[in-house]
Amino acid sequence: MIIxxxxxxxxxxxxxxxxxxxxxxxxxxxxxxVPIDAFAAGELPDGLLAQLGEYGVRxxxxxxxxxxxAYGGGVWGAALQEARAAAGSVVVMASGTPRxxxxxxxxxxxxxxxxxxxxxxxxxxxxxxxTRQVMGGSVLEEMRLDQRPAVFSVAGHAVEASPAATxxxxxxxxxxxxxxxxxxxxxxxxxxxxxxxxxxxLKTAKVVVGAGRGAGGPNGFDGVLELAExxxxxxxxxxxxxxxxxxxxxxxxxQTGSRISPDLYVACGxxxxxxxxxxxxxxxxxxxxxxxxxxxxxxxAHYAVIGDMHEIxxxxxxxxxxxxx
Amino acid sequence: xxxxxxxVKRVPDVSGEVALTADGQGIDTGQLGFTISDHEACxxxxxxxxxxxxxxxxTVATVGPAEAVxxxxxxxxxxxxxxxxxxxxxxxxxxxxxxxxxxxVAREQDLVLLGTDAADSGDFQVGIRLAHLLDRPxxxxxxxxxxxxxxxxxxxxxxxxxETFRLPPPAVVTVMxxxxxxxxxSVPGRMKAKKVPIDERRPVAAPAGPNxxxxxxxxxxxxxxxxxxxxxxxxxxxxxLFERIxxxxx
Numbered sequence: 001m002i003i004x005x006x007x008x009x010x011x012x013x014x015x016x017x018x019x020x021x022x023x024x025x026x027x028x029x030x031x032x033x034v035p036i037d038a039f040a041a042g043e044l045p046d047g048l049l050a051q052l053g054e055y056g057v058r059x060x061x062x063x064x065x066x067x068x069x070a071y072g073g074g075v076w077g078a079a080l081q082e083a084r085a086a087a088g089s090v091v092v093m094a095s096g097t098p099r100x101x102x103x104x105x106x107x108x109x110x111x112x113x114x115x116x117x118x119x120x121x122x123x124x125x126x127x128x129x130x131t132r133q134v135m136g137g138s139v140l141e142e143m144r145l146d147q148r149p150a151v152f153s154v155a156g157h158a159v160e161a162s163p164a165a166t167x168x169x170x171x172x173x174x175x176x177x178x179x180x181x182x183x184x185x186x187x188x189x190x191x192x193x194x195x196x197x198x199x200x201x202l203k204t205a206k207v208v209v210g211a212g213r214g215a216g217g218p219n220g221f222d223g224v225l226e227l228a229e230x231x232x233x234x235x236x237x238x239x240x241x242x243x244x245x246x247x248x249x250x251x252x253x254x255q256t257g258s259r260i261s262p263d264l265y266v267a268c269g270x271x272x273x274x275x276x277x278x279x280x281x282x283x284x285x286x287x288x289x290x291x292x293x294x295x296x297x298x299x300x301a302h303y304a305v306i307g308d309m310h311e312i313x314x315x316x317x318x319x320x321x322x323x324x325x
Numbered sequence: 326x327x328x329x330x331x332x333v334k335r336v337p338d339v340s341g342e343v344a345l346t347a348d349g350q351g352i353d354t355g356q357l358g359f360t361i362s363d364h365e366a367c368x369x370x371x372x373x374x375x376x377x378x379x380x381x382x383x384t385v386a387t388v389g390p391a392e393a394v395x396x397x398x399x400x401x402x403x404x405x406x407x408x409x410x411x412x413x414x415x416x417x418x419x420x421x422x423x424x425x426x427x428x429x430v431a432r433e434q435d436l437v438l439l440g441t442d443a444a445d446s447g448d449f450q451v452g453i454r455l456a457h458l459l460d461r462p463x464x465x466x467x468x469x470x471x472x473x474x475x476x477x478x479x480x481x482x483x484x485x486x487x488e489t490f491r492l493p494p495p496a497v498v499t500v501m502x503x504x505x506x507x508x509x510x511s512v513p514g515r516m517k518a519k520k521v522p523i524d525e526r527r528p529v530a531a532p533a534g535p536n537x538x539x540x541x542x543x544x545x546x547x548x549x550x551x552x553x554x555x556x557x558x559x560x561x562x563x564x565x566l567f568e569r570i571x572x573x574x575x
Contacts, residue, residue, distance in 0.1 A: 007484070009484070071483070071488075072464075073453070073463070073464070073465055074462065074463065097484075098441070098465065098466045098501075099484065101442075101449035101450070102449070102453065102465045102466070104450075105449060105450035105453040105454070106453055106457075108450060108454075109450070109453050109454045109456075109457040110457065112421070114419065114421070114536050115420075115448070115450055117442070117447055117448055117449040117450070118447060118449075129538060131541075132447075133447065134445060134446055134447045134540070135339060135343060135352070135444070135445050135447070136444070136447070137543075138339065138343045138542075138543070139343050139345070139352065139540050139541075139542060139543075140540065140541045140542070140543055141446075141537060141538075141539075141540050141541075142537070142538035142539050142540075142541065143535070143536050143537055143538060144536045144537075144538055145536065146536070153449075182460060182461065182462050183462070185462045185492050185493060186462035186463060186464050186490065186492055186496075187490070188483065188488045188489070188490060189489050189490055189491040190488070190489045191483065191485065191486060191487070191488050191489070192486055192487040192488075192489075193486060194485055194486030194487075206572065207572050231567070231572055231573065232574065233572075243363065243502060243503065263570065263571075263572055264567070264570060264572045274543070284570075285566075285570050287553075287563065287566065288550070293552075298550060299548040299550055300548070300550070301550050302549070302550065302551065303550065303551050303552075303553050303563075303566060304550050304551070304552050304553065305552070305553050305554055305555065305556075305559040305562075305563060306552065306554075306555045306556075307555050307556035307557070307559070308556070311556055311557045312556060312557055312559065312560065312563075314557075315557035315558075315559075315560035316560045316563050316564060318560065319560040319561055319563070319564045320564055320567070320573065323564060323573075
């Protein structure tokens with residue numbers, strides 16, 4: 001028995017939650033077809049149930065009531081544990097998002113069992129061994145999960161979300177959790193209107209010009225901005241850049257930013273950490289510009305130019321202008 | 326007055342390629358410096374601000390090897406007022422062990438700050454396990470934390486937009502980088518930090534361990550990259566490529 005905490009947005013289960021459900025299905029198949037349940041709390045989007053059916057979910061455990069009127073990791077964790085106990089699940093999963101990891105950690109702490117964050121695959125079932133990302137994905141760790149329930153989150157893009165061959169009729173089991181005061185006080189107290197989604201252009205652009213640490217500072221983007229304009233494209237940046245406050249977050253490409261799939265991605269001064277690669281690997285053609293010929297972005301790219309982006313990009317811009325006359 | 330505990334972990338400072346020890350049980354740190362994660366650096370900054378604003382204390386704690394005193398001194402240099410060192414071999418500990426190691430230290434404090442996860446082990450659970458041991462409320466992944474009229478106010482980005490949590494102390498908050506700029510230590514700060522006595526303790530229980538089988542490195546990706554040239558001289562070849570794949574409108 002497997003239970004998966006499913007996060008939702010207006011369209012249904014999030015992509016990463018569908019990835020976790022897909023991972024759960026391969027685990028279920030390896031275990032001889034054990035049933036997969038889902039857990040969700042609060043208001044749910046239309047069509048979620050049909051979507052869970054497509055992913056082979058037997059029962060959706062739906063937490064309702066005043067306790068889940070606002071998100072709290074402790075409340076969600078308590079409710080998931082209640083659903084898990086009711087379903088008799090021996091595996092508890094979520095996607096490796098901030099909330100997925102948070103809710104699972106509450107379950108693991110309550111039951112005093114280990115938890116593995118950001119798992120990408122599993123090996124044997126007895127003992128149950130998972131492989132997970134550590135050190136930002138540059139190292140993998142094989143970890144044993146001997147105790148039951150086995151608690152783990154699935155790293156983003158470890159598997160591709162795909163529905164089951166035969167859909168299931170998903171039933172709903174409601175639960176009304178009554179969490180402790182300690183959990184209730186740690187719920188969202190107020191929420192501001194989300195900032196407008198400015199990343200739309202990035203996700204649909206045919207050309208994306210990316211810049212990373214190599215930009216050197218907030219004033220190092222003139223060349224790449226001009227190149228983006230010359231190619232009718234959009235600027236994207238790495239996490240280093242938004243982390244340093246050089247550019248706004250909505251321009252970020254990667255596991256915690258936007259996933260892009262342009263015809264051309266020009267990655268300037270970006271080393272190509274695994275989180276960034278997760279966001280740009282769908283580009284049809286990748287050109288890396290980097291001083292380090294051994295940088296992952298260079299070795300994974302289709303084309304590369306070795307050198308300083310501040311010399312190369314202006315030269316490219318100049319060449320484009322020259323050819324256009 | 327809010328007394329704050331901020332928890333940090335000594336981790337290898339890796340920005341480039343990582344090598345493993347021969348037995349696959351650790352990172353080869355022979356050539357590496359050590360640091361704390363960006364999340365923890367922000368947590369230290371927040372702890373110092375809260376202690377200053379409320380007239381309380383900011384204590385830094387770590388569970389780690391003897392050398393981790395370097396990370397404690399760095400936190401003292403930017404304004405922490407006391408330091409607790411639970412001396413232990415980090416490699417033999419799992420996240421539940423670290424939480425247990427911190428629990429006795431944290432019990433005396435009004436507010437405990439940690440990073441969301443350590444930069445090396447990426448477990449995403451020490452703060453939550455600690456809160457459960459202490460039976461205290463915990464919120465996660467917040468970028469600013471203040472104490473207003475005795476209430477802990479923590480703000481961060483949720484999946485649907487900016488969120489605010491308000492919780493009564495004693496409480497635990499895990500911090501995500503991005504809300505504050507960690508300050509650099511001043512020279513007088515460093516001098517002062519050298520004189521602060523470190524409260525050394527031993528772990529109270531035998532560790533359960535990390536359940537680690539071994540570390541491995543991800544398989545290298547075979548490179549079919551075509552190098553178009555070096556430096557500005559490669560510009561014509563780049564623009565040729567743009568023309569070939571049809572992204573250069575006339």
